[in-house]
Amino acid sequence: MRIEVDKEKCVGGGQCVLTASEVFDQRDEDGVVVLLNGTPGAELHEKVRLAAALCPAVAIRVIE
Template sequence: MRVEFDEPKCVAAGQCVMVAPDVFDQRDEDGVAIVLDAEPGPELHDEVREAAAVCPAAAIRLVEP
């Protein structure tokens, strides 16, 4: 699984961080998301899929084989 993040679309809601804190964080100053782990391990896949699904800006895209 590879995480693609379209940063200009991010609205700083932080939904991804709350669902998948090992894979996403937010910048302190403006809350825009940061991808901590662009190729998360299988144990994180469920929560990363959940994070992509709840993103209110459709800014997270997952490339899965």
Template sequence: MKVIIDEDKCVGAGQCVLAAPDVFDQRDEDGIVVLLDALPPDALRSQVENAAALCPALAIEVVK
């Protein structure tokens, strides 16, 4: 599983941080997404897919 984020689309809602805290964080200065782990283990798949579904700005892509 590979995760791709689009910082330009991100609106800093924080949904991904709640859904998958081991994979996503937010920059302190502007709240924009920080990818902690671009290749998360399969055990986190449902969390990561949930984060992508929750993202209001469609800024998270999960590649198999």
């Protein structure tokens, strides 16, 4: 699995961080997503898929 984020689309909703804080964070100044790990281990795949599904801006792309 590989993850890409579109910082231009991100609205700072924070659902990704709440769902998979091992993989996502937010910038302090504006809440825009920060990708901590673009290739997470298998134990995090379900969390990442859920985070992508919950993203209100559809700013997270999961490539299987």
